[in-house]
Amino acid sequence: MAEHLTGPVAQEIAQRLHAALAPESLRVIDDSEQHRGHAGHDSRGESHFTVExxxxxxxxxxxxxxxxxxxxxxxxxxxxxxxxxAIKARAPGE
Known part of the structure; x- marks a missing residue:
């Protein structure tokens, strides 16, 4: 189960999803840098994510x-x- 974690928010996302949904596979991708200068960008980073x-x-x-x-x-x-x-959620075999 590979996880693409970066900082504490990404780690918290992964922990919560493991506890709530017991995933077979989980990737948490921090997309924040792609949004630098856009509305909603947080200078602390870790504001935009993709979850697979x-x-x-x-x-x-x-x-x-x-x-x-x-x-x-x-x-x-x-x-x-x-x-x-952004959420990409699938059941096994899909």
Missing amino acids: IVAGRFHGMNRVARQRAVNAALADLLKDRIHAL
Whole structure:
């Protein structure tokens, strides 16, 4: 299970998603540098992320339900620390 972690926010994202969704595969990618100078960029870094997650719990869930599950696990981070989150959520075998 390779994870592309950078700083403490990325690590917190990974910990929360492991606890909530028990993924088989998880990548947390910090895209913040690509947004330097744009609205929502945080000078502390770690404000824009992509999450690629494969979890058995996603079986039978549509795309919106999967994104809601990820968002629920990260709710307070999305409110206070993460400006943008791209989610690529799949069930195993997809």
